[in-house]
Amino acid sequence: MDRRNFLKIGAAGTAAASLGLATGFSPDPRKKEIEAKTRLDVKGYVSEPARKIPVVDAADIVVLGGGPAGVAAAVSAARQGLDVILLEREYYLGGLWTGCCVLPVNNTSGLLKNGKWGQVIYGFSDEICSRLASMGLSVTIKGDTPVPDPEAAKYVMELMLGEAGVRLLYNCQGAGVILSGDRIDAVLVESKSGRVAIKAKAVVDCSGDGDILEWAGEDFELRKAHIGAMWRCGNAADFKRRGVHKTPIDSVKLFHTNGEYDQDGLDIYNLTRLQLKMRKHMWDTLEKDRQLPGGENLFLLDSTTLLGVRVTRVLNSVRNVTYADSVRYASYADCVGVAGADNSLKYSGGTLPGKKRPVWQLPYSAITPKRIPNLLVAGRCFGFDKDLTYDAREVGTCFLTGQAAGTAAALSLLDRCSVQEVNIARLQARLAEGGVRFDM
Ligand SMILES: Cc1cc2nc3c(=O)[nH]c(=O)nc-3n(C[C@H](O)[C@H](O)[C@H](O)COP(=O)(O)OP(=O)(O)OC[C@H]3O[C@@H](n4cnc5c(N)ncnc54)[C@H](O)[C@@H]3O)c2cc1C
Structure with a gap:
């Protein structure tokens, strides 16, 4: 993951920075192994007490x-x-x-x-x-x-x-x-x-x-693949362009972006970065689509709740x-x-x-x-x-x-x-x- 790009993105970036600055963690000889499993840059370790689970x-x-x-x-x-x-x-x-x-x-x-x-x-x-x-x-x-x-x-x-x-x-x-x-x-x-x-x-x-x-x-x-997004717009009955599909409701159409290629879908920093980017992409695209014939009254119906992780x-x-x-x-x-x-x-x-x-x-x-x-x-x-x-x-x-x-x-x-x-x-x-x- 490109951590520098992630840090540029406002609030979530701040959280990452504060994690990066945290001190007082103990080192662990299995760092590499654990990093591979979590897919994150591990700063240290805390111990969780054993507990009985109901x-x-x-x-x-x-x-x-x-x-x-x-x-x-x-x-x-x-x-x-x-x-x-x-x-x-x-x-x-x-x-x-x-x-x-x-x-x-x-x-x-x-x-x-x-x-x-x-x-x-x-x-x-x-x-x-x-x-x-x-x-x-x-x-x-x-x-x-x-x-x-x-x-x-x-x-x-x-x-x-x-x-x-x-x-x-x-x-x-x-x-x-x-x-x-x-x-x-x-x-x-x-x-x-x-x-x-x-x-x-x-x-x-x-x-x-x-x-x-x-x-x-x-x-x-x-495996890695492209992580993208789909979203729906309303007032879209007369709107047509490539990558926009019909749905069972005439006035609602389906929009889509392939997003970024070769992405790790298990890295929370990467997923947050992409989610922020995808939502911005939806709003930017909406603004452009509103300039096109039939798109004047489009509105974003849903930005969907799951990020498009393929594999x-x-x-x-x-x-x-x-x-x-x-x-x-x-x-x-x-x-x-x-x-x-x-x-x-x-x-x-x-x-x-x-x-x-x-x-x-x-x-x-x-x-x-x-x-x-x-x-x-x-x-x-x-x-x-x-x-x-x-x-x-x-x-x-x-x-x-x-x-x-x-x-x-x-x-x-x-x-x-x-x-x-x-x-x-x-x-x-x-x-x-x-x-x-x-x-x-
Ligand atoms: C952007 C994009 C576009 C696509 N376009 C198409 C298309 O046009 N047509 C098509 O046929 N396919 C398409 N696909 C592929 C298809 O959508 C998915 O491969 C399919 O939905 C996978 O189904 P699934 O049940 O295996 O997993 P998912 O749909 O990912 O469902 C997994 C479920 O498990 C839940 N879950 C995950 N982890 C946990 C956990 N630890 N505990 C509890 N619940 C958990 C999730 O919340 C989710 O409900 C697309 C995929 C993407 C990302």
Whole structure:
């Protein structure tokens, strides 16, 4: 991170400077190791006294993170008849989908084996998108990409969790895990009720950032990508320019910036710097857009509550999905669904145009960690190679990985086996009952 740039930015910069000037910390020989973990410039150490943490709840399955992957995972696990708790730090569901207004549900379709274009992600994704469409609060762009209203999406997700019997807890920031050998025994949570523990028989990491992966000591890779922002403006019915998209509400349009490239999404100084920069960018852009035809009465409707962090920790799974496999209709015996591919993809070998991208199978092994027997991983932190970074984490795929992970976590408990030993035929049958299709 460029600390000097950060310091230029007013109030938050002052906080950083005062941290930098603080004295009286004791040195620690593990400085390098700790700095790598915190990704911050560590000034010294304080010791936290050991304390007993109250266990306030227990569930068969605890899902951490209520983004697209977490909601799909929690609903799918509960539909298998298990007791599920979903922990979310914010006061709404949808993660970046609703909280950063990344509304288009990409990658539900792609080029099929028969050379035709077609939808491949069904199941939970189809269910939620159809429900939003039936409320008149979803439109379609690029032919078949659903774009919902974020408030409607938040509401529908809460309804779906309620109907499935998932126990939802907001204001719960996951803060660690308690291990018993290799097994996760409990998830630690910071909240307005204090630091509490929730016991779990199985856990699904849907934090987007793979928080549990690191706490549990599982194998992962830390990646950087561009961190940007999306925002919505009102009075925009007659406003048109590149990078501005329609939403289900005529007078509201969606705006977007790619932001800064190659950014660390786990460094709080960097995240604060970018958030300040993005908000300024929104206001500066609004001022310019108001000078354009149709933009005279634009107003900023929301600056969104989540910064646009695309990728951070990614699981080194039993078998990561590779770019090579994703473009050759590779089939896996442990296939748990088919992902679409409707965007052009930048990878190390160049750019593959959207309309030429084959659909690809999702292997169960890509959401399965190598070591922890009661952890599955879904959403933008499941196992995919670097060349798929700009693609494998789109909302459609997050729904798909979430449904697979939630169903598999449930099956591992029902069959009393580790997640690595789940019976694939039984898993595929349950996913098919949930609407998932496997044909390419
Ligand atoms: C700027 C930008 C534009 C994008 N555009 C599109 C697009 O047009 N179409 C598309 O399909 N995809 C797009 N994406 C990608 C897509 O939005 C994300 O990859 C997807 O939302 C990831 O879903 P997820 O459930 O894995 O994680 P997230 O959406 O990140 O959700 C994670 C959830 O976990 C919660 N959480 C995190 N850590 C903790 C914790 N420790 N304790 C408790 N809760 C926690 C968060 O609050 C959040 O609710 C875009 C992404 C960005 C950043």
